[in-house]
Amino acid sequence: MIALSKRFAALMFACAFTAASGVQAQTKELKIGVIFDLTGALAAGGSYASYLGTKYAIDMINERGGVEGYRIKPIYADAQSKADVAINEAERLLNQEKVDMLMGVFSSAHCVPMAQKADQAKKFMWANVCVASSVFKDKNLRYAFRAQVHSDQFGEASCTFLNEEAKARLGKDPKDLKVAVIYEDGPYGAGVASGNESACKRYGMQVVLKEGYSATSPDLSPLVTKLKRARADVILHTGYNPDITLFLRQSREQGLKWSALIGHGAGYGQFDKLFATFKEDANFIYNVDPVAAQLLDPKALAPGMGALTAEMIKRYKADVKGDEVPTHVSMGFNQSWIFFTDVLPRAIKKHGGIDSEALRKAALETDIPAGGTIQGYGVKFFQPGTSMAGQNERASPVVMQYNGNDTFVVWPQAIRTKEPVLPLPKGHGYAQ
Numbered sequence: 001m002i003a004l005s006k007r008f009a010a011l012m013f014a015c016a017f018t019a020a021s022g023v024q025a026q027t028k029e030l031k032i033g034v035i036f037d038l039t040g041a042l043a044a045g046g047s048y049a050s051y052l053g054t055k056y057a058i059d060m061i062n063e064r065g066g067v068e069g070y071r072i073k074p075i076y077a078d079a080q081s082k083a084d085v086a087i088n089e090a091e092r093l094l095n096q097e098k099v100d101m102l103m104g105v106f107s108s109a110h111c112v113p114m115a116q117k118a119d120q121a122k123k124f125m126w127a128n129v130c131v132a133s134s135v136f137k138d139k140n141l142r143y144a145f146r147a148q149v150h151s152d153q154f155g156e157a158s159c160t161f162l163n164e165e166a167k168a169r170l171g172k173d174p175k176d177l178k179v180a181v182i183y184e185d186g187p188y189g190a191g192v193a194s195g196n197e198s199a200c201k202r203y204g205m206q207v208v209l210k211e212g213y214s215a216t217s218p219d220l221s222p223l224v225t226k227l228k229r230a231r232a233d234v235i236l237h238t239g240y241n242p243d244i245t246l247f248l249r250q251s252r253e254q255g256l257k258w259s260a261l262i263g264h265g266a267g268y269g270q271f272d273k274l275f276a277t278f279k280e281d282a283n284f285i286y287n288v289d290p291v292a293a294q295l296l297d298p299k300a301l302a303p304g305m306g307a308l309t310a311e312m313i314k315r316y317k318a319d320v321k322g323d324e325v326p327t328h329v330s331m332g333f334n335q336s337w338i339f340f341t342d343v344l345p346r347a348i349k350k351h352g353g354i355d356s357e358a359l360r361k362a363a364l365e366t367d368i369p370a371g372g373t374i375q376g377y378g379v380k381f382f383q384p385g386t387s388m389a390g391q392n393e394r395a396s397p398v399v400m401q402y403n404g405n406d407t408f409v410v411w412p413q414a415i416r417t418k419e420p421v422l423p424l425p426k427g428h429g430y431a432q
Helices: 002-026 041-063 083-095 108-120 151-170 187-202 221-230 242-254 271-282 305-319 327-351 356-364
Strands: 029-036 071-078 101-104 124-127 144-146 178-184 206-213 234-238 260-264 286-289 398-403 406-411
Touching: 029 041, 029 083, 041 071, 041 101, 041 305, 041 327, 071 083, 083 101, 083 108, 101 327, 108 124, 108 144, 108 187, 124 327, 124 356, 151 187, 151 234, 151 260, 151 286, 151 398, 151 406, 178 187, 178 221, 187 206, 187 234, 206 221, 221 242, 242 271, 271 398, 305 327, 327 356
Parallel strands: 029 071, 029 101, 101 124, 124 144, 178 206, 178 234, 234 260, 260 286
Antiparallel strands: 286 398, 398 406
């Protein structure tokens, strides 16, 4: 009887130890500070959609049981569309919440100082959406990484598209094409505009105006007047949301016309909002951005990518009523998914955990071929000591064109889903 009692006690102790170990294993977590602009002007410009895409990825990973025994614990923070708030939130998350890493960031004006601050603190940062090349260029950051495209590529894409189409569709050699470059004067807009200017001039185009403005400007009519005098065929515009709306409204009021308006992400990635305001006059706007995943043929991607996109779209449409799913949803989701399914498992299994050094080593070993992500491009980071260390060298944007509730890929030609409408058709409110 005594022996039986001892065996029973030993069994109970073993069960308790196993249960405790199981609880401990299940409660391991990766604490992530996720920063987006959930309110303010930038929220409608794509930040809120980016947040939703990121949230869906985190939710789906946790629903699958987490990553190698770790549950993802996000702490969401609202930057309120203000750079000082974004920096304060980053410091709060790092110093008070003791997060293991930072993720998110929509605005490049927030991203530039935040990446440097995280790097100085030796904390890992995974940038989902901000695109300014200046976040990484010549900074030699060790702990910041971005699988997203960068602004130099935006500027290059729109000019390359025009160079290929000018003669056939506008009846002009590139050297006779007049291009105006306008932009919000933060790191994002200035970075894209610089890429526009250098690429278009390289193709021999005439850059007849290049001018920046404050994204919070209450009046852009002086800029519209300058554009009318410049008589550009094509306007290349980089802005957020209220400033784009203001520009389009005052252009219509002052009778500014163009053959094509090419936007570059941010507010131009939220076509549903532009269409709600300008209706048919918003049709045929172009947008340079990483592709919205639902526009790609899933058969051209790695197995399982199409199912991921379908689930992402399903969740978005359950939250936000409407047919248009902005590309920012894909950006937030895709970058998060790359981290959780490629970088994080390797950091845990190969490099011993989730500290910044393990995550850094794992990110530097990422080698995803083209077709391996829901947005089509592959992932391999420029290595330490290079000008763009930490930036994905395989990322690439596309040129899309809108018409009503439809979005079409028009460049590069290899994945074109519809021929571009260029110039604007007669009768269009902005047609020359």
